[in-house]
Amino acid sequence: MAAHRPAAAVALVAAVMAAAATAQTAPVGTTRWSPDGYVEYIIGNAPIVVSAGHGGELAPASIPDRSYGTLVQDVRTLELAREFGDQLATRFRLRPHVVLFHLSRRKVDVNRDIVEGAQGNALAVAAYNAFHQALADARTATLAQWGHGFYLDLHGHGHPEAWIELGYSLSATQLALSDSTLAQPTYVNQSSIRSAGSLGIAPFASLLRGGNSLGAWLQSGGYNSVPSPVNPSPNGGNYFSGGFNVDTYGSSNGTPVDGVQIEAPITVRNTVLVRRPFLDRTGGWLETFFQTYRGGNPALGGRVTIAATDRVASESGGRGEFVLTRTGDLASTRLVPLAWRGTAIAGVDFVTPPTSAWFGPGIAEVRIPVQALDDLAAEGDETVQCVLAAGNDVGVPNAAEVVLHDDDLVTPLALHHDFESIQGGVATDASGNNRPATLLPASGGPLPVPGRFGQGLRTDGIDDRARIADFAYGANGEFSLAFWFRTADTTSTGSRYLVSHGGTAASNRLGIWFEQATGTLRTALLYANDLSDVDVLDVTRDLRDGLWHHYALVAHTDDLVRVWIDGQPETAAMLLGDTLNPVGDFVLGARSDLGANTFANATIDDLRLWTRPLSAIEVALLQAPLGAEAMVYAGTGEDVQLATGVGGTPTAGPRHDVKRAAAGTTLLATFRSPGGTFDGGIGLLAGDVFATGAPFALPQLPWLHMAAPVVIAGPVVLGPAGGSWSISVPPGLGGTSLMLQPTAIHSAVQNGVFALGDGHEIRL
Numbered sequence: 235m236a237a238h239r240p241a242a243a244v245a246l247v248a249a250v251m252a253a254a255a256t257a258q259t260a261p262v263g264t265t266r267w268s269p270d271g272y273v274e275y276i277i278g279n280a281p282i283v284v285s286a287g288h289g290g291e292l293a294p295a296s297i298p299d300r301s302y303g304t305l306v307q308d309v310r311t312l313e314l315a316r317e318f319g320d321q322l323a324t325r326f327r328l329r330p331h332v333v334l335f336h337l338s339r340r341k342v343d344v345n346r347d348i349v350e351g352a353q354g355n356a357l358a359v360a361a362y363n364a365f366h367q368a369l370a371d372a373r374t375a376t377l378a379q380w381g382h383g384f385y386l387d388l389h390g391h392g393h394p395e396a397w398i399e400l401g402y403s404l405s406a407t408q409l410a411l412s413d414s415t416l417a418q419p420t421y422v423n424q425s426s427i428r429s430a431g432s433l434g435i436a437p438f439a440s441l442l443r444g445g446n447s448l449g450a451w452l453q454s455g456g457y458n459s460v461p462s463p464v465n466p467s468p469n470g471g472n473y474f475s476g477g478f479n480v481d482t483y484g485s486s487n488g489t490p491v492d493g494v495q496i497e498a499p500i501t502v503r504n505t506v507l508v509r510r511p512f513l514d515r516t517g518g519w520l521e522t523f524f525q526t527y528r529g530g531n532p533a534l535g536g537r538v539t540i541a542a543t544d545r546v547a548s549e550s551g552g553r554g555e556f557v558l559t560r561t562g563d564l565a566s567t568r569l570v571p572l573a574w575r576g577t578a579i580a581g582v583d584f585v586t587p588p589t590s591a592w593f594g595p596g597i598a599e600v601r602i603p604v605q606a607l608d609d610l611a612a613e614g615d616e617t618v619q620c621v622l623a624a625g626n627d628v629g630v631p632n633a634a635e636v637v638l639h640d641d642d643l644v645t646p647l648a649l650h651h652d653f654e655s656i657q658g659g660v661a662t663d664a665s666g667n668n669r670p671a672t673l674l675p676a677s678g679g680p681l682p683v684p685g686r687f688g689q690g691l692r693t694d695g696i697d698d699r700a701r702i703a704d705f706a707y708g709a710n711g712e713f714s715l716a717f718w719f720r721t722a723d724t725t726s727t728g729s730r731y732l733v734s735h736g737g738t739a740a741s742n743r744l745g746i747w748f749e750q751a752t753g754t755l756r757t758a759l760l761y762a763n764d765l766s767d768v769d770v771l772d773v774t775r776d777l778r779d780g781l782w783h784h785y786a787l788v789a790h791t792d793d794l795v796r797v798w799i800d801g802q803p804e805t806a807a808m809l810l811g812d813t814l815n816p817v818g819d820f821v822l823g824a825r826s827d828l829g830a831n832t833f834a835n836a837t838i839d840d841l842r843l844w845t846r847p848l849s850a851i852e853v854a855l856l857q858a859p860l861g862a863e864a865m866v867y868a869g870t871g872e873d874v875q876l877a878t879g880v881g882g883t884p885t886a887g888p889r890h891d892v893k894r895a896a897a898g899t900t901l902l903a904t905f906r907s908p909g910g911t912f913d914g915g916i917g918l919l920a921g922d923v924f925a926t927g928a929p930f931a932l933p934q935l936p937w938l939h940m941a942a943p944v945v946i947a948g949p950v951v952l953g954p955a956g957g958s959w960s961i962s963v964p965p966g967l968g969g970t971s972l973m974l975q976p977t978a979i980h981s982a983v984q985n986g987v988f989a990l991g992d993g994h995e996i997r998l
Contacts, residue, residue, distance in 0.1 A: 265793075272336050273333070316334065326533045345387070382429070403481050447461070542554065564595070572590055588602065699833065723778060747834070783800055784798075784799070869992045879902040905948075917957050921944055923972055
């Protein structure tokens with residue numbers, strides 16, 4: 235007969251079950267935002283919880299400043315926690331739970347009790363509770379999946395000792411006690427590592443400050459730490475012993491989730507270059523902790539992951555493709571639930587995909603094609619994201635994305651300056667929106683020079699700039715800006731602007747510049763509600779190395795605003811913007827007011843602006859070099875067209891059409907002059923083979939996308955029918971691609987010799 239449970243215990247069990255259900259409603263890696271947008275919870279499946287509660291920047295007037303308590307921000311700790319989550323995901327091939335608080339500490343302190351932390355304001359109380367609900371959900375999910383875990387609460391301090399302070403809920407006075415005294419149950423049970431310390435696997439002092447401790451691991455990596463074998467106690471120095479969070483979510487309350495509050499000096503959190511080795515060292519200790527105290531390293535074991543092997547599909551026939559891969563024991567079967575997201579609609583924009591993937595015995599790979607559905611709507615490019623929705627073995631990456639290219643809307647851009655056409659001191663806007671850039675000063679202004687692709691624009695750092703007349707970004711404040719830049723200017727002073735739009739010290743402003751003293755690339759994005767600070771989107775590694783770098787700013791009004799460098803996410807912030815309407819010229823190469831020491835000595839190329847947020851894959855495709863992703867195969871733009879098909883009617887496809895042809899299928903190609911411009915001329919179809927995904931050596935002609943072209947069809951006389959070619963794809967060619975490109979030889983071609991159509995890649 236079951237024992238009677240008190241009402242309080244029943245309520246506790248119900249609350250835990252409800253929290254567990256809440257925590258598991260979204261797939262791993264997705265973000266659960268609080269309704270007010272102040273709490274960001276990235277859902278994980280590793281036995282690790284990471285939080286940062288004092289790094290927030292948002293300071294809305296609707297929440298009054300706290301009247302007492304500590305108000306100082308822990309600078310760069312949101313970046314520290316976000317990067318820690320990414321590094322741990324790579325190390326363990328599982329994603330940790332990460333909880334970030336975006337409100338300023340002046341408004342709410344989530345590492346105090348609710349009385350001091352929220353001080354009675356209803357909005358502050360709601361934000362405080364949302365943060366702690368996310369932490370409780372993360373811990374509950376960790377216990378439900380693993381039965382144990384580890385919690386790391388990240389903070390920053392400004393103490394003169396500049397050491398790493400590891401808070402285990404034991405005071406500096408208690409740490410001064412002997413190892414034997416600290417081993418008494420009174421102190422073990424008080425500590426946030428009570429669970430592991432009570433197992434008897436190693437002496438408690440060894441875990442706390444001996445050979446098995448985090449302090450020892452950091453100390454041996456060059457990070458002076460307390461407690462550690464070198465510094466068993468603060469010995470009169472400054473020290474934070476751990477606050478409300480680690481007391482609440484560590485194991486002093488009896489749960490097997492141990493915890494530590496890490497107080498880091500600015501020297502290990504200020505830039506990405508110093509954060510990465512520190513976090514890597516900490517992650518390495520976590521592996522040893524789990525191996526020693528929890529019976530196994532969670533980094534080991536089989537995983538199911540996903541990738542997009544063909545990342546672009548087109549309405550004209552090119553398919554995208556997802557590949558699911560599993561490792562470990564392949565003898566069993568595995569059904570993997572799938573969640574489908576993105577801007578494209580299943581059954582409308584692409585063929586309805588499966589809701590699960592099935593691995594039979596011995597099967598390590600499952601492929602899922604993405605076939606776009608052609609329509610006449612000019613919708614712009616859309617995205618299809620496939621997420622592995624459930625399973626303890628879901629690894630990293632557990633989500634991938636394909637772009638559906640819309641062949642009815644070729645240029646969905648608000649602004650595009652590729653600097654390929656400059657006449658009379660004016661650069662043409664390639665977006666078709668007639669927003670030219672005037673190069674100033676009129677005499678001796680910016681120069682066209684070799685760019686990242688074709689031609690770029692060089693400014694001299696003295697008075698050069700390019701001025702584009704004021705324009706609107708869009709009604710909802712969402713936009714994306716991307717461009718290539720290169721600079722080696724590390725000697726000048728001031729703030730050297732690559733892009734500027736709007737006033738210099740007001741809301742409705744966009745600015746991107748190098749702080750010359752530090753090399754920090756700063757992005758100021760101030761919406762009309764002016765809730766941001768200029769340092770929340772800093773790129774803290776110095777990019778003034780003389781190499782080409784790709785910059786992208788993707789702004790959501792209800793999600794993170796993120797800066798990407800070279801196709802990878804670099805930094806992010808929650809700005810809660812509403813509208814963005816800068817007033818004044820959009821300026822390249824200088825600050826809008828042309829202030830002293832604001833002119834950049836740099837080269838800029840291929841600047842584009844959209845009035846929508848780009849997806850991660852769209853950003854990556856912008857950055858991917860020609861040949862690596864093989865996404866754009868533009869010809870000379872004249873009247874010669876190639877259509878290809880696999881087992882069906884050939885389609886012309888867009889410029890980044892990529893098709894896959896399996897062994898045994900029939901590959902078809904036709905080439906002609908659809909407008910009749912070159913009727914009566916000679917048509918040839920050229921081909922070349924290269925390793926799929928690998929860059930290949932291009933010849934001098936940028937629109938000839940082959941290193942060693944071979945004529946495989948023709949010559950034929952061009953006319954309405956043109957020429958055709960077909961082949962049954964032989965086996966054994968996996969991992970290679972066939973490039974096809976049509977040629978017209980006719981007296982009417984622009985260069986007087988021949989014209990080339992858009993190339994098509996066929997992945998075999």
